[in-house]
Amino acid sequence: MKVYLYNTLSRKVEEFIPLVKTKVSMYTCGMTVYDHTTVGHMRTYVNTDVLRRVLEYNGLEVVQVENITDVGHLTGDGDLGEDKLEKASSELGKSAWAIAKKYEKEFFDVMDKLNVLRPTIICRATEHIDEMINLVKLLEKKGFAYKTTNGIYFDTSKINDYNVLSGMPLKELSEGARVEKNPEKKNPTDFALWKFSPSGKKRQMEWDSPWGKSFPGWHIECSAMSMKYLGERFDIHTGGEDHISVHHTNERAQNIAAVGHSVVSLWFHNTFLMINGEKMSKSKKNYFWGKDIKERGFDYLAIRYLFLTGHYRSRINFTWESLEFAQASLYSLYFKLAKISKKSKIKPLDKDQDYYKNFLKFVNRDLSIPQALALAWETLKSDIDDGQKLALLFDWDRVFSLNLRLGVEKALEIPDKVLKLIEKRDVLRKEKKWEEADGIRDEISSLGYRLMDMEETVVFKVN
Numbered sequence: 452m453k454v455y456l457y458n459t460l461s462r463k464v465e466e467f468i469p470l471v472k473t474k475v476s477m478y479t480c481g482m483t484v485y486d487h488t489t490v491g492h493m494r495t496y497v498n499t500d501v502l503r504r505v506l507e508y509n510g511l512e513v514v515q516v517e518n519i520t521d522v523g524h525l526t527g528d529g530d531l532g533e534d535k536l537e538k539a540s541s542e543l544g545k546s547a548w549a550i551a552k553k554y555e556k557e558f559f560d561v562m563d564k565l566n567v568l569r570p571t572i573i574c575r576a577t578e579h580i581d582e583m584i585n586l587v588k589l590l591e592k593k594g595f596a597y598k599t600t601n602g603i604y605f606d607t608s609k610i611n612d613y614n615v616l617s618g619m620p621l622k623e624l625s626e627g628a629r630v631e632k633n634p635e636k637k638n639p640t641d642f643a644l645w646k647f648s649p650s651g652k653k654r655q656m657e658w659d660s661p662w663g664k665s666f667p668g669w670h671i672e673c674s675a676m677s678m679k680y681l682g683e684r685f686d687i688h689t690g691g692e693d694h695i696s697v698h699h700t701n702e703r704a705q706n707i708a709a710v711g712h713s714v715v716s717l718w719f720h721n722t723f724l725m726i727n728g729e730k731m732s733k734s735k736k737n738y739f740w741g742k743d744i745k746e747r748g749f750d751y752l753a754i755r756y757l758f759l760t761g762h763y764r765s766r767i768n769f770t771w772e773s774l775e776f777a778q779a780s781l782y783s784l785y786f787k788l789a790k791i792s793k794k795s796k797i798k799p800l801d802k803d804q805d806y807y808k809n810f811l812k813f814v815n816r817d818l819s820i821p822q823a824l825a826l827a828w829e830t831l832k833s834d835i836d837d838g839q840k841l842a843l844l845f846d847w848d849r850v851f852s853l854n855l856r857l858g859v860e861k862a863l864e865i866p867d868k869v870l871k872l873i874e875k876r877d878v879l880r881k882e883k884k885w886e887e888a889d890g891i892r893d894e895i896s897s898l899g900y901r902l903m904d905m906e907e908t909v910v911f912k913v914n
Contacts, residue, residue: 467687491731500565509815548656586705721764728768785862791837791840806830865910872891873910
């Protein structure tokens with residue numbers, strides 16, 4: 452079947468046709484590794500993972516390149532402020548290199564727990580300085596760059612459709628972005644390709660270059676690394692919607708200036724995660740770290756399930772209550788499949804039936820994963836053969852990646868003593884003997900299990 456995806460550049464859902472028939476080239480804007488991974492980061496990379504899994508589900512080979520920004524990302528996101536790694540180093544009393552290494556490891560540890568596939572290629576900015584210098588030199592040679600007292604800047608006026616990705620008028624783009632008020636800049640939207648190290652102050656992360664001791668700007672990093680590994684034309688570029696107006700707009704401009712044409716066929720962006728109804732923001736201090744998930748006793752796959760319930764281009768609201776409900780739903784899915792597997796064996800997948808065709812239609816229609824997840828529940832409640840239910844859901848888990856097979860195994864391992872207590876409690880609840888039912892809940896809790904009352908009682912082992 453054909454795959455349809457929303458392209459930020461065209462502002463419409465369009466058929467995705469890879470440059471190479473059976474192979475997809477994809478670049479993902481990775482983490483700036485100066486701090487812990489947030490739940491907002493988790494949503495971004497789960498969405499990218501779902502995109503990759505859907506493409507692979509359709510028989511395509513995906514080559515995914517993901518960068519690690521370990522230098523050059525300033526606190527203002529444009530050309531303002533300190534380098535985030537240098538700032539963290541000053542605050543924590545550790546080297547910028549050690550901080551980058553620590554938080555990169557944490558990031559991928561969290562991604563592994565979320566079942567996010569590792570990229571085909573991981574590229575760190577600090578390991579590609581030569582490529583960046585060469586690209587800046589090329590932009591200088593072609594007349595797209597100019598020198599100021601504090602760096603090499605890109606002349607945005609030389610790209611006719613500079614603002615086409617954001618769709619914002621240039622005036623709004625320059626006013627909305629936190630751009631440097633440098634009197635030497637030719638245009639308000641011009642940005643630093645390369646920054647000179649401040650005189651009298653030694654940075655930890657600086658390199659010899661044709662312009663002296665200096666360091667890369669944030670935007671040049673992604674252009675240099677993406678084109679090194681994927682070439683001058685590739686299929687998909689992914690990232691959060693916060694990158695559209697500045698980072699990706701500038702990256703696109705650099706690419707066009709360097710090679711004379713657009714490099715990326717399709718720009719894929721997901722929307723922000725909301726926290727208790729507000730946009731997640733460090734300034735508001737309304738954010739949560741990935742490590743908070745474990746510390747509060749939740750399964751990482753519960754938050755993956757929660758993210759799957761919302762479309763990647765729609766706002767999704769995170770609360771601990773919504774995560775608790777998602778965890779109960781996930782475990783309920785495990786238990787329903789476990790009940791089926793007790794009495795039926797999995798059968799060969801029938802791809803001619805409507806349930807399979809509808810699943811493919813949903814996931815291929817701009818990743819309509821919430822509808823696909825609803826279809827999974829509908830399938831379980833249907834009157835089709837139980838062996839076929841197992842075949843379908845285990846096959847669909849290639850996209851969901853909720854560890855359904857492993858979840859079934861764990862559900863089947865729940866001791867008979869706990870299951871009998873649940874049955875006894877269910878009877879007491881029907882008889883409205885609440886105090887006695889609560890006593891059994893406490894007894895089950897003392898055995899290391901937690902109950903949640905859904906359509907049927909759900910039990911899971913406490914982490």
